[in-house]
Amino acid sequence: MEQTNYMALVQGLKLYIDAMRRFVRERLTARYAARWWEDGVLTHLYDPQRSNLERDVRSNANREKQDFIDPGHLVHIIAEESRGAFAGYFDDTRRSKPLLQLVLDARNTHAHPPSGDLSRDDVDYALATIEQLLTGARQPEAATVHQLRMGLHDASRPSNTTMPTTRLKASQELDGAIVNARDLKASDVAGKRVLCPACEEFTFQMWPGGWDGHSGWKCTGIAGSDPEERKSEFRERFGYLFRRR
Numbered sequence: 001m002e003q004t005n006y007m008a009l010v011q012g013l014k015l016y017i018d019a020m021r022r023f024v025r026e027r028l029t030a031r032y033a034a035r036w037w038e039d040g041v042l043t044h045l046y047d048p049q050r051s052n053l054e055r056d057v058r059s060n061a062n063r064e065k066q067d068f069i070d071p072g073h074l075v076h077i078i079a080e081e082s083r084g085a086f087a088g089y090f091d092d093t094r095r096s097k098p099l100l101q102l103v104l105d106a107r108n109t110h111a112h113p114p115s116g117d118l119s120r121d122d123v124d125y126a127l128a129t130i131e132q133l134l135t136g137a138r139q140p141e142a143a144t145v146h147q148l149r150m151g152l153h154d155a156s157r158p159s160n161t162t163m164p165t166t167r168l169k170a171s172q173e174l175d176g177a178i179v180n181a182r183d184l185k186a187s188d189v190a191g192k193r194v195l196c197p198a199c200e201e202f203t204f205q206m207w208p209g210g211w212d213g214h215s216g217w218k219c220t221g222i223a224g225s226d227p228e229e230r231k232s233e234f235r236e237r238f239g240y241l242f243r244r245r
Contacts, residue, residue: 005123006113008148013071013107016130019139020074025066028077031085037065044080045073071104089137095179096136102129124152125183132182135221136200146237177203186243197238198222208242 028040042050049072056068069077078086078100079093090096106126109118127149134142177193178184179200194207198221202214215234216227224230235242 003151005118005120005152006110008152009106009110009118009123009126012127012130012145012148013103013110015141015145016103016134017071019134019141020137021066021069023137023139024069024074024077027085027089028081031081040081040085041065041069041073041077044076046076049073049076071100071107075100075104096133099129099133102126103133106130120152124149127152128182150236178207181207181241182238184241186241189241190243196221197241198234 024040025036028036032039042053045053053068053073057063057065060068075097078090079097082090082093082096103126106129109126127145131142131145131149134145177195178189179195181189181194181197189207191206194204196202196204196214196219198215199219201220202218204210204214211234212231215222216231219230219234222230222233224233
């Protein structure tokens with residue numbers, strides 16, 4: 001059976017939810033110990049969310065509590081604990097909260113899909129957002145989501161290279177540098193100061209100048225030790241941010 005765009009989104013969401021539930025419990029337990037659920041989850045939710053969650057947990061006492069955390073809860077939990085349990089992972093809510101919300105929107109699309117398959121570009125955009133969040137949480141599932149994205153662009157399938165119409169605008173929140181390059185296109189970042197979309201530690205003074213030296217030897221967001229392989233991975237992941245010659 002041919003892999004559809006919809007099924008790729010379903011798989012990506014499953015990887016995201018499982019990984020983020022694990023991540024959230026680990027980080028909240030490190031901060032609150034046995035009270036991770038009460039002080040790290042319930043206290044950060046709106047009253048209706050909290051009431052519904054407590055009801056679901058009571059009705060399914062044999063299941064782990066973390067299994068009831070969904071993308072809607074993650075938006076609030078991570079934002080409220082950005083300077084606490086998730087410091088060093090998602091410190092800046094101006095950057096992380098819109099991404100968490102985008103995944104929530106994608107989950108809602110999955111729950112109520114339109115007739116026919118979903119747009120490849122829309123699914124790629126959702127998966128790119130999931131990949132970015134999983135990378136920020138340092139979860140290994142990020143690599144699997146990246147492979148799902150590559151599968152969407154298999155040469156045997158129709159090609160349409162336009163970016164999603166719902167993409168974010170350039171956000172310059174870190175010393176004037178664009179910090180959300182992953183969500184943009186080449187014309188948005190060309191010649192501008194851009195935070196590296198892979199490691200989010202180094203700032204390119206005039207994108208893409210110096211990309212090969214950074215990705216080949218210094219970028220912590222690229223795995224491996226061979227400079228050529230590292231540069232190839234960087235171009236494969238972020239080729240859409242380079243203008244065609």
